[in-house]
Amino acid sequence: MIDMPDYNAMDDEEFRRLVHDWIVANYPQELRFPPERMHWEQCGDWYLKLAEQGWLAPGWPREHGGMGLDANKLLIFMDVCESYGVGRTPDQGMTMVGPLLIQHGTEEQKAHYLPRILAGEHIWCQGYSEPGAGSDLASLRTSAVRDGDHYVVNGHKIWTTLAMDANMIFMLVRTQNTGKKQEGITFLLVPLDTPGITVRPIVNLGMHDEFAEVFFDDVRVPAANVVGGENNGWTIAKALLGHERIFIGSPKFATLAMYRLKSLAEAVGLFEDPLFVSRYTALKLDVEDLGAAYRRFVAVLKRGGHIGAEVSMLKIWNTETQQRITELMLEAAGESAGVWGGVDTADGLVRPAGEFIGSRPTTIYGGSNEVQRNILAKAALGLPS
Amino acid sequence: MEDISLQSKIDVLTEEQVLIQDSAIAFIAADEELKRVRANRFQQPGFDRKLWREVADAGWLGLLIPEQQGGVGLGFADLTLVLIQLGKGLTPVPFVATAVLAARTLARAEDPALVDEYLSRLIAGDWLPVLAWQEQRAGLDTAAEAVVCKADRLHGRKMFVPDAGGADAFIVSVAEAGGTALYMVDRDAPGLSLEFEQRVDGGFFAHLDFADTPAGPRIAGPEQGAALLAEVLDEGRLAASAELLGVMTRALEISVDYIQQRVQFDKPIGSFQAIQHKTVDLFILSEISRSVVLQSAALFDSETDARRRAVAASQVKARCSDAALKIGKDAIQLHGGIGYTDECNIGLYLKKAMYLGSWLGNASAHRARYAELTLGVAQ
Numbered sequence: 052m053i054d055m056p057d058y059n060a061m062d063d064e065e066f067r068r069l070v071h072d073w074i075v076a077n078y079p080q081e082l083r084f085p086p087e088r089m090h091w092e093q094c095g096d097w098y099l100k101l102a103e104q105g106w107l108a109p110g111w112p113r114e115h116g117g118m119g120l121d122a123n124k125l126l127i128f129m130d131v132c133e134s135y136g137v138g139r140t141p142d143q144g145m146t147m148v149g150p151l152l153i154q155h156g157t158e159e160q161k162a163h164y165l166p167r168i169l170a171g172e173h174i175w176c177q178g179y180s181e182p183g184a185g186s187d188l189a190s191l192r193t194s195a196v197r198d199g200d201h202y203v204v205n206g207h208k209i210w211t212t213l214a215m216d217a218n219m220i221f222m223l224v225r226t227q228n229t230g231k232k233q234e235g236i237t238f239l240l241v242p243l244d245t246p247g248i249t250v251r252p253i254v255n256l257g258m259h260d261e262f263a264e265v266f267f268d269d270v271r272v273p274a275a276n277v278v279g280g281e282n283n284g285w286t287i288a289k290a291l292l293g294h295e296r297i298f299i300g301s302p303k304f305a306t307l308a309m310y311r312l313k314s315l316a317e318a319v320g321l322f323e324d325p326l327f328v329s330r331y332t333a334l335k336l337d338v339e340d341l342g343a344a345y346r347r348f349v350a351v352l353k354r355g356g357h358i359g360a361e362v363s364m365l366k367i368w369n370t371e372t373q374q375r376i377t378e379l380m381l382e383a384a385g386e387s388a389g390v391w392g393g394v395d396t397a398d399g400l401v402r403p404a405g406e407f408i409g410s411r412p413t414t415i416y417g418g419s420n421e422v423q424r425n426i427l428a429k430a431a432l433g434l435p436s
Numbered sequence: 437m438e439d440i441s442l443q444s445k446i447d448v449l450t451e452e453q454v455l456i457q458d459s460a461i462a463f464i465a466a467d468e469e470l471k472r473v474r475a476n477r478f479q480q481p482g483f484d485r486k487l488w489r490e491v492a493d494a495g496w497l498g499l500l501i502p503e504q505q506g507g508v509g510l511g512f513a514d515l516t517l518v519l520i521q522l523g524k525g526l527t528p529v530p531f532v533a534t535a536v537l538a539a540r541t542l543a544r545a546e547d548p549a550l551v552d553e554y555l556s557r558l559i560a561g562d563w564l565p566v567l568a569w570q571e572q573r574a575g576l577d578t579a580a581e582a583v584v585c586k587a588d589r590l591h592g593r594k595m596f597v598p599d600a601g602g603a604d605a606f607i608v609s610v611a612e613a614g615g616t617a618l619y620m621v622d623r624d625a626p627g628l629s630l631e632f633e634q635r636v637d638g639g640f641f642a643h644l645d646f647a648d649t650p651a652g653p654r655i656a657g658p659e660q661g662a663a664l665l666a667e668v669l670d671e672g673r674l675a676a677s678a679e680l681l682g683v684m685t686r687a688l689e690i691s692v693d694y695i696q697q698r699v700q701f702d703k704p705i706g707s708f709q710a711i712q713h714k715t716v717d718l719f720i721l722s723e724i725s726r727s728v729v730l731q732s733a734a735l736f737d738s739e740t741d742a743r744r745r746a747v748a749a750s751q752v753k754a755r756c757s758d759a760a761l762k763i764g765k766d767a768i769q770l771h772g773g774i775g776y777t778d779e780c781n782i783g784l785y786l787k788k789a790m791y792l793g794s795w796l797g798n799a800s801a802h803r804a805r806y807a808e809l810t811l812g813v814a815q
Contacts, residue, residue, distance in 0.1 A: 322811070329800070332807040340755050344727035351446045361442055364720040421713070428712035431719055432440055432692050435707045 055105055055113050059121045066124055070131045073104065084136030084311065084398060086405045087259045091141060091174065091216035098140045102171040108145045115153055115161075116169045122349035126302070126342060133307040136398065141213045144168035144175040146298045148221055148240075151291045155279045164240070178208040178222030178241075178265060179288070186422045188223070189233045189285065193267060195224035197274070197281075202226075202239065204247075204270040210416070214250045214263035218243050223284050236284035240276040247271075257408045258391075292418070297358065299417045300365025301345055305338045308376040308410065311401050315383055318396035330379060337372045341365065360430035363423040370413035370420065377407040437468075437689045442723050447730070449517075456510075457517040459494060464525025470781050476528040477638030481602030483528040491527075492561025497535045500671075501543055506556045511737040512671075516678040516729060523682020526788050528639070530566060530599035534558065536675040538565040540668045541607055541618065545655045554620075565605040565620070568594040568644050569665055576797050576805060578609065578616065578665040583646060585610040585617065590627075590646035598795065600630055600642030607655055608646070609665055615658035618665070619651040626650065636787040667742055670749035673796050674732050677756035680792050681729050684722050684756075684763040687785035691715065691767040694782075698772075715770065718763045725759040728752045747809050754802035757793035764789040 058066055077100050082093065091098075101107045109128050111117020120128060149168055152161050167173040184191040193206025204224055214220070220241050227235030243250070247270035252260035279287040312331065321327040345365060351358055381388040384403040393402035414420045428434045449457065467473065476484050491497060499515050501507020515536075522531055539558055542565070545551050557563035571582040571594060583592035590610060597606065606621045621628060627649035630642040656664050692715060695706030705711050732752040739745055764786035768775040775782050793799065 328807055328811070329803065332803045332811070335810075336751060336754055336803060336806065339751060340724050340728050343731040344724050347446065347727045347730065354448070356446070359445065361445065361723075364723055368720055368724060424713045424716045425709070427716045427719065431442075432712075432715060433438075433696075434692070434712050434715070435696065435704055 055118060058118055058124055061124075063123070063127060067127050067131060070128055071135070073106075074131060074135050074137060077104075078135065078137055082138055084401070085138035086400075086402045087257055087409060088213065088261045089138045089140070090213070094138060094140050095171075097138075099171045101140070102169060105169075107169055107171070108149060111145070111149055112153070115149070115165055117149075121353055122346045125349065126346065129301065129303050130306060133303060134310055136307075136310070141174050141176070141216050143177055143212075143217075143221075144173055144219075147177065147291055147295060148175050148219075151221075151278065151287065154290060155287055159275075160240075160278065173219045174217045175219045175221060176211050176214045176217035176243075176265075178211055178220045180210045181207055182209055186419050188288075188418075189236065191223055191225060191236065193222070193224050195226050195237060195239060195272070197226070198271075200274050201271045202237075202274060202277075204239070204241070204267045204272055206267050208265040208267075209253075210262050211250075211265050212262045214243070214265050215252055215260070220265065221278075223288055226281050226284075233285040235282055236288070237281050238278045238284035238287040239272060240278060241270070241272050245270050245272065256411065257405055295417055297345075297348060297352070297362050297365065299413070300341075300348070300362060300369050302338055302342045302369065304410075304413070305341065305369050305373045305376060308373050308380075308406060309335060309338050310398075311406055312376055312380050312383070314396040314398040315380055315394055315401045315403065318394055318401070319383060319385075321383055327383070334372065334376050334379065337368070337375070341368050341372065344368070360426050363418075363427050364431075366417060367420050367423050367427075370410075373413055374410045377403070377410040381407050437686070437693065440689055440692055440719070441685055441726060443726065453514060453517055456514055457521070460496075460518045460521035463490070463494060464521050464527060467525060467527075470526060470784060473526045473528055473638070473784060478634060480632070480640065481599060482635070482639035483530055483599055483602055485602060487527065488529050488564065489561050491529055491531065491535075492559070496531075497539065497561060498555075498559035500536065501539060501555060501559065505543055505551055506559055507543075512674060512733040513730075513737055515675065516733045519675055519678035520682035520685065523679035523788075523792075524686035526637075526683070526686075526784055530564070530602070532672055532675045532679060533566045533598045534564055534603075537567045537668055537672040538607055540671050541567060541655060541664065544664055544668070546657060546660070547653070550653055550655065563604050564602060565607055566597060566599060566603045567609075567665075567668075568597045568600075568606040568621075569609045569669075570594060570596045574798075574801060576669075576801060578662045578669065580609040580611040580616040580661075583608060583610045585612045585619065585651055588651050590619070590621065590649040590651055592646055594644040594646075595641075596795070597642045597644055599639055600644065601632060601640050605652070606644065608644075608651075609661055610651070612658050616661035616665070617658045618655040618661045620653045620655060621646075621649060622652060625652070635791050637784070637791040638787075639791070663742070667745070669796060670742075670745050671736065673749040673753040673802075674729075674736055676792050676796055677725075677752040678729050678733070680756040680760040680789060681722070681725050683785050683788050683792065684725065684760040687760075687763050687767045687782065687789075688715075688718050688722055690782055690785070691718075691770045695770055711770065714766060718766055721759045721762060725756050728755050743809065747806060750797075750802040750806040750809065753797060754799045754806060757789075757802070758799040760789035761786075761793050761799075 108117040109120045113119035181191050195202040195204045222239050223236050224239050226237040247268045249266040251264045253262050380403040387394050388403050496518050498507035499510050503509040542555050608619050608621050609616050627647040629645045633641045696704050698705050732748040735748045767782050771782050774780050
């Protein structure tokens with residue numbers, strides 16, 4: 052167990068330097084600003100280094116092995132990572148499973164899974180969507196039938212990010228076909244090496260096998276792997292969705308895109324162009340103002356308060372800002388917008404086409420932005436159906 | 437009107453802040469139908485002097501002034517709560533112009549005797565000064581050039597002085613040897629003439645011409661004047677942003693209410709997805725604005741560095757000016773034809789946003805200033 056210093060007590064600038072110096076000393080130069088999601092074979096060493104340093108889970112409480120950062124320090128941590136071009140690791144264990152188990156897991160589950168996430172032993176992926184259950188997630192059909200002290204799982208999950216690199220999957224399964232469709236869903240933790248599981252990669256528009264389909268054929272899973280009790284999966288998933296939306300709503304990705312745009316603009320001399328500077332600044336402020344909103348929401352969590360469906364506003368603002376930033380990158384790049392390569396900059400190669408294409412799914416995943424707006428119309432504004 | 441903001445759901449107020457907010461809510465509830473707003477429109481001085489007295493009695497004019505100077509000694513986070521409500525009520529009083537800009541200037545006056553004499557009268561609501569600092573359209577620079585002081589006499593022209601018709605005095609920035617100084621000038625000082633321009637919200641701007649006008653007491657010398665003004669104007673930008681937040685919040689509340697009442701095709705129009713998504717976007721914009729106002733107010737309460745305050749002031753004024761205008765115009769669209777009539781109150785919110793959004797620097801001016809301060813790029 053690492054003896055974690057009290058980072059929140061540090062001066063902001065001191066903390067920023069500490070994080071920056073460590074990252075510069077430890078993050079592989081050749082992985083700076085990776086053009087797409089990295090596979091485990093690229094980023095595994097870095098992941099384990101973070102684990103060793105105790106920095107894998109900046110937002111987790113200290114008693115569970117996280118850094119316990121407050122909202123402000125968390126944003127500084129993020130900003131340092133994004134400005135240096137630290138790529139995203141397979142982080143579902145830290146962003147999703149950990150926070151969920153801390154809230155809803157049994158003591159045994161916490162004791163078993165949390166240390167394995169922090170040690171880099173368990174790499175998680177998410178099994179929610181199915182070919183017939185996208186925005187309408189509750190219509191999912193992958194079934195789990197009780198057989199003694201096991202469940203037998205059959206079905207088909209899709210859009211499972213980095214499933215080929217993971218060894219664990221958290222998933223929603225149907226355990227009951229009567230009543231409201233939300234009421235027959237169970238939340239299950241499954242080792243991916245269980246017999247009967249097949250993972251098939253899917254190539255996306257960026258020509259990258261970032262996600263996969265996962266097939267379940269008579270897969271036997273111990274009943275002890277249920278989180279929150281049978282048929283309570285929808286409630287659990289909704290709680291988790293709160294975590295996911297605050298994560299998707301964090302300025303992390305928009306900040307990263309902004310740094311890429313800045314490098315590109317410097318390389319092609321666009322900061323001499325007042326029209327560009329004006330558009331750049333508007334986007335910069337869209338990101339900064341998101342930071343203010345994000346701090347406001349995270350402060351609620353830190354107080355132990357509850358965040359409702361309103362957190363969707365962060366997801367909408369963040370993803371659409373990120374897309375506008377990458378659209379300006381296309382424009383800034385001239386003909387280089389139409390090639391897979393890109394523009395050499397002082398901070399390495401910037402690939403506007405890859406950035407632009409890579410930002411497309413952000414408004415689709417985690418509940419499409421249209422569905423988010425439907426939710427806000429009812430939950431925040433009380434508008435009628 | 438139902439509060440649909442996230443404030444009651446996710447923000448935490450102190451007990452004292454709840455009291456301040458409740459009294460401000462009660463204050464504007466007295467004119468929910470905006471009759472007093474309409475009664476003061478387009479006639480001098482464009483605001484309600486009786487209402488000003490009530491604002492003074494509520495204790496708000498000295499809210500930001502330290503206790504040792506006779507004020508209440510609260511901060512911007514507290515002031516913001518009052519300003520949001522005054523914005524919601526479109527309350528026709530020059531609160532930002534006088535209780536923030538003029539009061540905060542006087543509180544920094546070089547002569548403590550002046551502070552005692554004038555600030556107490558301002559706080560009591562007996563005497564109403566406004567700043568006359570601007571010399572050109574869309575100017576943000578606080579160094580005076582056009583108005584000069586020679587042998588204690590002022591010459592030249594100041595522009596866009598708000599609510600001047602009801603002011604008792606002006607605090608005027610003037611160019612003199614060594615920089616920009618600030619002087620007090622009485623409303624009826626000889627050689628001072630006012631030319632008024634009617635604003636869309638029903639108030640007035642004045643352009644002030646000084647012709648051999650005697651300078652009153654000096655508030656700040658030529659070494660301090662420009663910097664003092666710059667600091668105070670940034671406080672005013674934060675305050676105006678909070679008022680804009682109130683304006684946009686109420687415009688949205690009224691619109692959300694309206695689209696639930698208005699029936700077309702046998703259904704409330706608020707049940708249509710096109711209307712819902714548009715309205716949700718306005719809600720998001722208002723909450724982004726609220727987040728920036730809260731963050732900036734907290735920064736002004738803890739940060740004394742003028743540059744950091746300037747960055748925060750430009751950030752918040754850029755956002756709130758844009759958001760209030762966007763919400764104001766989309767509120768008209770959501771109302772349909774009735775929204776385009778003067779009889780319907782929603783238009784009053786759009787026009788207030790047009791005034792407050794452009795005063796003290798509009799959104800693009802503040803984005804440019806933000807770029808200059810943070811990127812080092814001048815446009």
